[in-house]
Amino acid sequence: MSDLVTRLKALLADGAVIDGEEAVRIGLARRPLGAPLAVVRPGSTAEVASVLRLCHEAGQAIAPWGGCTGLVEGARADGMIALSLQRMNRIEQIDAPGATMTVEAGCILQTVCEAAEGQGLFFPLDLGARGSATIGGNISTNAGGNRVLRYGMMRELVLGLEVVLADGTVMSSLNHLIKNNAGYDLKQMFIGSEGTLGVVTRAVLRLRPKPSSQNMALLAVDEYPHLPKILRNLERGFGGTLSAFEVMWQDFYKLVTSPPAKGRPPVPHGHAYYVLIEALGGDTAEDDARFERVLATELENGEIADAAIAKSKGECERLWALRDDVLQVGQNAPIFTFDVSLGIVEMESYVCEVRDGLKARWPAMSLMVFGHLGDGNLHLIPGVGDGGSKARHDVEEIVYGALRKRGGSVSAEHGIGLEKRDYLSYSRNADEIALMRTLKKAFDPRNILNPGKIFAVN
């Protein structure tokens, strides 16, 4: 056992340091996260700081772990100390009048949402992994999800951070204020930096008033150009309450509404696109009427081919369940998952080019497409009957090649991690990447914080 691990065991409470093999054996990690030297689970910011001081002195690389639900190998920890925040999972304070919540980084997203609701408030971040993803992970990847359209990404939901820097310095910036222009807004650097600039240990979250009305519908649309028009018309017509505009290409819709999937089609198969829409408002009776009237107008002018309006909380949940039933793509395994963003007007031609490119090479391929169209964010899940690294590379070239031409981003919300590192230059130019390196070197001169993630330092 390495000398460093011995010293870490001496430093922390019993059971806080688990040797790598043991950690893998007891399944501490939900996904293949490589072979860490050890998994260290500090119980406090002070312990995180002492771990980092030790690793900094030793030049030992660490990989911060949250819920390990990431999709881009951002937590891969071969030969590293896996620094798990899972034991730091307390909600420390809820300030109801100020509408803020202070939590430890290991706090589970769903726990935060439920605690906010308990106070008549609302934490808007919502994504499939809500039950296991941590707030620290949401911050380090600037998580997006289902309601970015209305409430923004995680960046807009964080007021303050406590971060432990590479050398163990605790940088406490637990701002509770909505507006604070007193010098640089340091938290912005850590949000979305995937654990490469510091380890987030605590956060102050911004809460919103709890909506008192939820209106949902599933729309069928036959022509792509109608989608951006419908989006703009609903944004206007609902006057600021549109909270989701989730588009499912027909193959995906068919997949999640046919056996063996549990879901059934609220509107018939056979249309080109299906849109899940949600509005969150403040006046149940009136919002229902407005919702139906605005949709009726869209139906009349022919942009919407068919629509099913959810009539109950249960029906709303069933609509979300369709959109969330991404596991069904496993039917086409082996698969690859992509998370891209591009201009809404480009999406139709983009998806066609990707599909044609894949078909030409793998005639039997499948391509599932869905996403947060309102945010310009698409998830593409191709299956080409081959999960090997050569196939992955060839698929990536097709998916990202078509994206690069359109000025898109290889990561809308999942981050870069290791998986997309070779393609960062498709979405960022040399000057941008050089400046990222400048920042990394200034904050982590020994390159011990999640090294190799996002970009190679040298």
Place this chain on the structure above:
Amino acid sequence: MSDLVTRLKALLADGAVIDGEEAVRIGLARRPLGAPLAVVRPGSTAEVASVLRLCHEAGQAIAPWGGCTGLVEGARADGMIALSLQRMNRIEQIDAPGATMTVEAGCILQTVCEAAEGQGLFFPLDLGARGSATIGGNISTNAGGNRVLRYGMMRELVLGLEVVLADGTVMSSLNHLIKNNAGYDLKQMFIGSEGTLGVVTRAVLRLRPKPSSQNMALLAVDEYPHLPKILRNLERGFGGTLSAFEVMWQDFYKLVTSPPAKGRPPVPHGHAYYVLIEALGGDTAEDDARFERVLATELENGEIADAAIAKSKGECERLWALRDDVLQVGQNAPIFTFDVSLGIVEMESYVCEVRDGLKARWPAMSLMVFGHLGDGNLHLIPGVGDGGSKARHDVEEIVYGALRKRGGSVSAEHGIGLEKRDYLSYSRNADEIALMRTLKKAFDPRNILNPGKIFAVN
């Protein structure tokens, strides 16, 4: 004339470089901005880059200038090259389907707002200096203003930036995407950094759908604790359309509704607080009804003592004119202006403590208070009959001392500049300021970019 100025004149087109004395004589600057070595007005990013390369080699300090409407001496340029962006004022592109606008940094805010409206779109940033403040200045101070409650500060309205770094490198990061997690979000570091990390030359702005309804009212409220309740109830009741919640303490309201001010009181004097509210929605007829119904409920439950609802566009403009008529505070000249933020629940006791502190020292003092209560942001404008630096220092100790105890910020939206530099430590701890210095040194090792602003580097 300095050798550097001679070289700058040779480098740029005729008339682009104006000697300091001449610049002062012809009144290039709207406020006392010190005595610059010269004012340089490049016409392109390439010229900005060549100016910076030259200044970097020479170790010559520069102060970026936008509209020079700042309130904290952030553009003060004694002995520096004043780098004015005012000639780079073009709107380069409006992408209506994508709802983005690409502009040069010297573009005037109001010009941007009008251009957006011309396309049926909306740029929400709104502040008193709209007619002369530039987008570059709005970015460098992370401007706030009247509609932060609904649309966020400038940070939330910027998608991409082009920045010239200290050494003249042009870092073009003109992202058009709403979601882009491909590596660090570099623009975040430059927004709100007051020209100390780079010179913003172009920006991609996010536009919103143009609201089709505007509802406004002026509310009279007698007890402070009612204000946060009314705010939350309106946020809920208006379902996401509340765009302004501007509170005027009674002295300020009286000042802007009595001669010599042009404004007249829409509701009588004598109440403790007056609130200007605005909702921007998508359905004129229905929004009017909702607006009046929600207000009626508040009147019934007694939280609102009196209310005047604007019945026309003209009446809306007259209500905003009251709130914007800040020049009336000149009646109490000499005055000092403060821009603080703190928790809404703390504001009443805070203002009382400041008033008592000032009264104890200057019995004849005046204190005008108003601000964006929905954002936790108050503007305090005391007049103590003495504009001297000793009086300023004593007033600052009273205003900021009471703020420090309450965990407030010495700058909600104006920035730190030179004026508030000595008080940065009231709102940021030593670790935060140390990290700001780390960032500054990494980006501007020779300390030539607006040196001395926000904090002293050494």
